[in-house]
């Protein structure tokens with residue numbers, strides 16, 4: 001991937017090494033946050049990619065009782081559902097030493113994200129800002145968080161001046177209805193990571209960074225082409 005001033009890329013020859021390196025980096029930042037302010041807040045992605053990273057991070061020695069974990073987005077399903085991002089976090093990250101952390105989910109149990117929006121917004125508004133760490137993922141369609149191509153509220157979610165912290169999202173490629181933190185909230189962080197694997201995602205990111213025409217429709221562009229906070233991409237094959 002080519003160089004852009006706001007983006008650094010860390011490439012690894014295998015995904016275990018990627019998970020270890022990111023877990024060590026994030027743990028150090030959580031420790032620094034606790035030392036400086038007494039608490040730390042981290043927002044993480046779901047999907048399949050972060051599993052190994054979560055497992056490694058859960059074993060890091062730090063004062064997890066002072067850490068709040070939340071999600072960058074959620075599929076609107078109960079946390080017993082295999083597709084639930086909360087379920088992933090609960091079963092992989094909130095284990096071992098990290099069992100002591102506080103978890104703030106986005107799913108509220110209402111039938112729709114619209115019905116749960118006020119509660120989810122209140123939960124995020126109650127967290128300290130800026131976040132200490134945000135770890136994003138990315139789909140092969142160029143979505144990040146639940147910023148999906150063709151999303152019904154995509155423009156609103158990506159509006160740098162938008163005031164909503166959380167928005168519902170529906171899109172053809174999203175499966176179930178979603179809820180997502182908005183771009184201004186995700187960029188209001190001391191450290192921002194994009195955890196990705198595979199050649200297709202690497203090539204997609206390269207297209208975004210080169211500004212190729214097709215890449216204009218990839219929502220991940222909003223976190224790559226911004227100058228609010230440096231982005232560190234962690235990539236493995």
Ligand SMILES: O=C1O[C@H](COP(=O)(O)O)[C@@H](O)[C@H](O)[C@H]1O
Pocket residue numbers: 044045046047048049050072073074075085136137138139140143144145146
């Ligand atoms: O649906 C989602 O997908 C993305 C990417 O997931 P992956 O399985 O390709 O790693 C994820 O970042 C997001 O949190 C999730 O809701």
